[in-house]
Amino acid sequence: MAKGKNQYVVPTQGGWGVKGEGNSKLTAKTDNKADALKIGKEIAKNQQSELTILGKDGKIQNKNSYGSDPFPPKDNKH
Numbered sequence: 001m002a003k004g005k006n007q008y009v010v011p012t013q014g015g016w017g018v019k020g021e022g023n024s025k026l027t028a029k030t031d032n033k034a035d036a037l038k039i040g041k042e043i044a045k046n047q048q049s050e051l052t053i054l055g056k057d058g059k060i061q062n063k064n065s066y067g068s069d070p071f072p073p074k075d076n077k078h
Contacts, residue, residue, distance in 0.1 A: 003047070003048050003049055003067050004047020004048060005022065006020070006049045006051070006052065007040045007044045007049060007051050008020075008021065008040070008051075008052045008053075009033065009040045009052070009054060010058075011055070011056045011058070012026065012029060015029055015030055015032070015036075016030050016031075016032060016033045016035070016036035017029045017030070018039050018043065037053065041066075044064070045066045047066075047067075048067035049065075049066060050063060050064065050065045050066070050067065051064045051066065
């Protein structure tokens with residue numbers, strides 16, 4: 001299965017949005033970050049891609065991979 005577009009949770013004027021990599025338009029717009037995260041996570045899971053979460057300052061806060069990561073992090077939880 002081909003990997004889909006990476007997704008981004010981004011701040012917008014008056015809310016938050018989800019945007020596919022390379023897209024100029026938002027896929028979804030929400031009033032709060034939590035809703036944008038839910039939508040972005042579902043899209044990234046369906047497309048087996050990466051979700052990048054930006055803060056209000058536009059800097060990367062976190063990334064989550066939902067595809068086939070060739071270098072998955074070691075899980076330190078027991």
